[in-house]
Amino acid sequence: MTTPGSTADTQLLKFAVLGAGSWGTALAMQLARTGDTILWGRNRTAMQAMQQSRSNEQYLPGIQFPEKLIIEPDLATAIAQCEAVLVVCPSHAFSDILQQIKPLLGERPLAWASKGFEPGTGRFLHQVAEEIIGTQVPMALVTGPSFAKDVAMNKPTLVTVASNHADFAMQVSKALHTDKFRAYISTDVIGAELGGAVKNVLALATGIADGMALGDNTRAALMTRGMAEMMRLGEALGCKPETLMGLSGLGDLVLTSTGDLSRNRRMGLALGKGISIEQAQQTIGQVVEGIGTTDEVMRLAQKHGVDMPITEHVWKVVHGQMTTIEALSALMDRDIRPEFSD
Secondary structure, eight states: OOOTTOOOOOOOOOEEEEOOSHHHHHHHHHHHTTSOEEEEOSOHHHHHHHHHHTBOTTTSTTOBOOTTEEEOOOHHHHHHTOSEEEEOOOHHHHHHHHHHHHHHHTTOOEEEOOOSBOTTTOOBHHHHHHHHHOSSSOEEEEESSOOHHHHHTTOOEEEEEEOSOHHHHHHHHHHHOBTTEEEEEESOHHHHHHHHHHHHHHHHHHHHHHHTTOOHHHHHHHHHHHHHHHHHHHHHHTOOHHHHTSIIIIIHHHHHHHOTTOHHHHHHHHHHTTOOHHHHHHHHOSOOHHHHHHHHHHHHHHHHTOOOHHHHHHHHHHTTSSOHHHHHHHHHTSOOOOSSOO
16 A cells, blocks of 8 residues: 555546535535536535525525536436545435445545544444445545635635545545645544544533633633543544644644534534523534534443543533533532543
């Protein structure tokens, strides 16, 4: 296997982006800044509206599409016209979309920008992809601190492309690269996936604290100790610590915990103010990955015997086992211990 930075052919691939929500649309727009790109979504009516307005008014209102972005309402046609596929969907829909495209994919390489775990099993998405698509197809993950609106507006953004296939990682990075968008390469797929998932749970925690008006000290403490939880779980899973301290871990945690474009932070803010999950979900209007991810992170933590008290108390709040005030009190009442283990 070659390594990142190889001199392999890095011709510009034509991507079909599957998923026309805010993040899928933004990534399709970014890819279309460097070459022809196809965008497909499930809702044909919405796709027709995008074609007419040359924008996604539902999720990214007022931001015009690049000229090279092609709207395609038919899935088979979208894949037939591309050289590589980028799946951008909620983690709970990941398996279904892969099953749908498997007979259409052929030898085309597969990338995804979904964050989370398979619901009910806690499997990483690369494990799901390998089971459904097979291990012979090159695969890569695009992750890191990136709000869809900022990418759509062409604001400077840095991400990580994680893959065990160096040539494809280079191709994905080149397809995304512009003077306002930079993609680093990593071989630590599990670390990149873990950081992108756990940060959503921690963003719920910081949002709850801010919703309770607990102050900047509390937010900083939750982010720091939450990062320690992520590192402990990553060590148990064999992740590289530098991955979790990089864009796909710490970088994404900072963005999601402090930026008000974050759905997970906004959900936490609502919970901290006493608003129900159902009411907050209606207001946000999009999937909040952190709610379901709490189950899968706790499953992993228990399986590997990893202490994750912040995650555990977020899980208890989400499942109605504790109020936010009770969770705060329980966290503060924990026994005194060293900040770092020997």
